[in-house]
Structures are given as structure tokens and as C-alpha cells.
Amino acid sequence: MILAYWNALRVNDDVVVHDDDHVGFALSSGTVTAVESRRGSNGVTVRITNADGTGRKVHPKRLATHLHTGDSRLECWRCERRTGPRNPSLGRP
Numbered sequence: 001m002i003l004a005y006w007n008a009l010r011v012n013d014d015v016v017v018h019d020d021d022h023v024g025f026a027l028s029s030g031t032v033t034a035v036e037s038r039r040g041s042n043g044v045t046v047r048i049t050n051a052d053g054t055g056r057k058v059h060p061k062r063l064a065t066h067l068h069t070g071d072s073r074l075e076c077w078r079c080e081r082r083t084g085p086r087n088p089s090l091g092r093p
């Protein structure tokens with residue numbers, strides 16, 4: 001997520017977060033539960049709700065987080081690892 005969007009996140013905003021502990025960088029939907037204003041890049045807490053209804057709070061990295069509606073302004077290497085490069089002619093793995 002670009003820095004301007006990240007710093008504009010507010011409580012109850014919906015986001016999608018990569019799980020860096022998952023080998024496939026799985027994406028999970030979540031809701032922002034807290035925002036800590038910081039110089040530069042805010043601290044954001046997100047509640048992830050699992051399919052079984054249980055949840056957990058995470059502190060995702062900005063670049064491992066996307067707007068719920070998508071964020072086409074930033075290429076994401078985690079998404080590319082999951083789905084392949086956007087433009088195969090770029091030659092990236």
C-alpha cells in the first residue's frame with residue numbers, strides 16, 4: 001500500500017493482508033482496529049477473521065497490506081509470487 005493510503009487508514013477500514021508466515025503469502029481480509037500516529041509511517045493493527053469465525057490481531061507491514069478495494073498503484077512482489085508477474089515481458093521471476 002502506498003504511504004499516503006497507509007497513513008490515511010482509520011479504525012474500521014477494511015484491508016487485505018499477506019501472511020508473511022505462510023509459505024504462499026496467503027491473503028486474509030481484515031479490519032483496522034487501531035492506528036498509532038507516527039512520524040513517517042503510522043502503526044496499524046488489523047483484526048483478521050478466520051473462516052471458522054476466530055480472529056487474531058496482527059501488525060502488518062505496509063507493503064504486505066492492500067486496500068480492500070485493490071491498489072493498482074503499487075506492484076506487490078508477494079502478489080506476484082502468488083499469481084505470477086503482471087507483465088511477463090518484464091522477465092521477473
Ligand SMILES: [Zn+2]
Binds near residue numbers: 076077
Ligand atoms: Zn500483495
